Amino acid sequence: MASSSEETRVVAGRYRLRSVLGSGSMGTVWSAYDEFLHRPVAVKEILLPPGVTAGQADELRERTLREARAIAVLSHPNVITLHDVARQDGEPFVVMELLPSHSLAELIRDHGPLSVEQAAAVGDAVAAALGAAHNAGITHRDVKPGNVLVAEDGRIKLTDFGIARNVSDASMTRTGMTLGSPAYIAPEVASGKAVTPAADLWGLGATLFCAVEGHPPYDADGDPLETIGKVVKGEVPRPSPGPLAPLITALMAKEPRDRLPLAQVRRRLYPILEKAPRVLFGPEMFAAASGQREEATDTREISARPAVDDGPAETSGELAADPGPLPFGPSRPEASGELAADPGPLPFGRPADTLAAPRPAVGTLVTPAPVGRSTAATVVLVAASIVLFLAAAFGGFVAARVIGAQPVAPPSREDTSGLSAPQPTVFERRTGEASSVKGVQDGTFTVDVPSGWTRFTSSQAGDDLPLSTLVQFVSADGSQMLAVNHFPKYFPGNDIDDYVKALEKSRSSGEFRMVSQAKLAEQDGRTMMYRTIDRAPAGSVSRTTYAKVFKQGTSLWAVSVTVPTEQEGTAKTALYDRILPTFQVTG
Template sequence: MASEETRVVAGRYRLRSVLGSGSMGTVWSAYDEFLHRPVAVKEILLPPGVTAGQADELRERTLREARAIAVLSHPNVITLHDVARQDGEPFVVMELLPSHSLAELIRDHGPLSVEQAAAVGDAVAAALGAAHNAGITHRDVKPGNVLVAEDGRIKLTDFGIARNVSDASMTRTGMTLGSPAYIAPEVASGRAVTPAADLWGLGATLFCAVEGHPPYDADGDPLETIGRVVKGDVPRPSPGPLAPLISALMAKEPRDRMPLAQVRRELYPILEKAPRVLFGPEMFAAASGQREAATDTREISASRLAEGLAEGELAADPGPLPFAGPSGTGELAPDPGPLPFGAAPSGGTLTADPAPARPVAASGPGGRSVRATVVLVAVSIVVFLTAAFGGFVAARVIGAQPVVPPSKEQTVEPSAPQPTVFERRTGEASNVKGAPGGAFTVDVPVDWTRFTSSQAGDDLPPSTLVQFVSADGSQMLAVNHFPKYFPANSVTDYVSALGRSRSNAGFTLVYEAKLAEQDGVTMMYRTIDRSTTGSVSRTTYANVIRQGTSLWVVGVTVPTDQEETAKVALYDRIVPTFQVTG
């Protein structure tokens, strides 16, 4: 049996060293032997004595993380590469970011500066904004889940208990609780989990960043810590530029917490004046002065594989050339290139030597006459041309290519892309209490994945959101159900509330018109997802429909540069197939 250091998962991911290990699993530094790149691989770790049901829940948590981050494509969120299976167990393959966790930096270097903490706050707020827009609540925002790289990148990781479609199956145990020192009071007291819980986690993380310790005692009894979170006063940070923001995030009532867009606006003036390099190399040096560059925590077993090193060196090789030299063994190139001679001036004779002609003596070498020399040269040229052309023909034949180069008419055009295959899918958008009236069907591309979540806030009443997301996360169908919306509200109220809730995201309503055959409107609007590294413009086509006392919003969201093709290929194809079934 192979040793731990030489294990290969799914035939391509070679596990190299342990980056971290806990009660829920082990994270490995690994190498993708197919794409020649370092990756992080999360493996389920089953503690001794767990029941079959508990083991299934641990597996579900691993897959939950994969499903959550698969939806997100954001520079401040760790990227998902693959979900592989080995011996029936799932392994989550993710981006390997050479970094330290924020918890490590605070432990080793003490509190952050105001500018450093502001950069962390802005990055985490951007990541959470993308997650919340995708219907995902992280639920475990804390310094240990924030990664800081030496090049300045800051990413949120560990969506293992994020709230999505699998939520109902994950509420029977304490696994969904999160970290007691950073848990929101409403979650600790057993109330509903909403995105506002992540606002508290962000505030508690920033508290630790500027104070150097958690807002509550993380090293004491967990139950006692939770009791203080629920019943005790909220700790106040020391006076400083970030103190008001932290207090606004750590409000006891979820509705009183500062929205993420406002958080980023408050941090912008600090970041605008911050130095370009906030986290110097001294913060990333291990105590011994040596640290592996491809790990994100201190390695537990840090032996480097000789074969892994060799593979890393081979990865730098661009691969075999498309042809072999005279002594090579590879196949001949399909086109051997121009023949090894040039053309003389128009009407002239072909020559095998493009160098300037030398004067010809009256008699050739060895006493040959000029005529004999000319005849000999002519014969040589004919022989050379015959050999050259013969070699050209041989090369074309050996390369399985026609002797005559193909004409433009013969050129094979690239095949047209395969049309998208759709299938009828069902969804359940009832509210959390299971009220009837939320079932529906709709045509969706076969490879899109479904997610379900509950929504609240943003000037809109509670709703259930069902999303179908493309494999690359760039395209999405969203079905949002607002039960008992009418008669207290109107369709116009929804459109107005939507504009207010998205005002910080550059909301632009392009058009709105009444639907011809349904009670409602069709609309198109654009929004902008902003992050510390740039922004992405997105376009949404949506139908806002009244169905009895319920409001249904069915929309397709795509990158704005795809909006013209997506309207025909997705919106016009999908939305008309939507039907409420009960």
């Protein structure tokens, strides 16, 4: 339960926080009350861990806003609805629909595997939600049981679009995290390849696997990097024989192009749902948690039934919804929502006699014609008035310019050309941490980066390559990126040719073209320029990368600048040639 101080806390002057629904490393989700619209809502607040740096704090804020942008464009019954993004003391708060529910992960943990019909209902709802997201150009990237909400009334919704991105955005990750949850991440995402909507198909298949088997397809409790390695290089787990096994296998195909499309997923699930009972998730599945919430209900609450959001934080890390009567919500019978039959006079309205005829627009020249004047005379008079008005205006302009000692003629084009000159890019010294998996401080570096670029860090496990740490600095619009990839203990078991081959293999035919390569004179390594194409439903995006790959000790370092291909002419001089000389490994 919230403390007394927390109960009186109000965000943005209207959202009164009530109690904590869940809390994790990324933030806290509150049950709250909108005092303006008089409705219960869920409010997600960023949680900044102790000792977090300013850069990491910015990353957490950006992730919160990315979630808001992702769900703002979606309006679907199987997606949590966004109400607002509020600001309080400079921090963003995401206000969303409040759904009394449990996550699918909680239901499986407490009650074991789902029935075939229950799993089919989950699969159909999540497939429908993903279909709406993909049609809007959004890839969820983290489909898993913990992000699927199931309500007692049968509603099923997909939530947490925190690492979702539009297909036109550059890849972004949370600091120290991979693009998704290791046990449910798609193989191509885990290996650092381009993220496409097909990654969500794998996530859906892995979620259904967990639903029918009672456990994730891969070990979620072990070393996350070891789990990623199994996802990339291991065999795909097979579900037990059953009606949904072929569907799960078709979704969890290693190659993205081989995965079953969402439309076919729903088509295959329809016969199962057609014969399913009307109530799939009975009240017994929600009784235990409800009992816990009743025990935790504050004695000051006098609502007819306990609010569903008063349980301990560990019972619900997701969004919940209508908590019923609000015990301390303001009682305002006058705000019943009904419109008055006659709202009365408008406080700033004009007198009735002024409404008979519209007023002429401001600045309109009106010359009424006297009674008896001919049409020709009226036209001549109006024309003469216009000429006199223009002459007076021009004379006034000339007089003002002369008195002010300013030239009468307009300034020449050369006088203003300097105003459109682009401002030079401002660079700042940044530090990155690309240490090895075990946390040894062997990957610290410094480099000059354009001011305002945001840093993201992730771990990678690529085809035919050992584990690595990738640090990315991304421009504000997501179109330009500096990437630093560190492969510890790469040598002597591998060489630079292996890296180049793996780079080419990471893309399908026609999506990668090596433009040029040259060996470095001062050290073991080479420079490269290559172009890639990212394909998505919203269209293809061509990017150009300038890279330097070199050996330092037993490590391989790859430092690259990626820009849209149409910028490649200026990017090499303005970015790559400016940044690369400043890169220095410091630890």
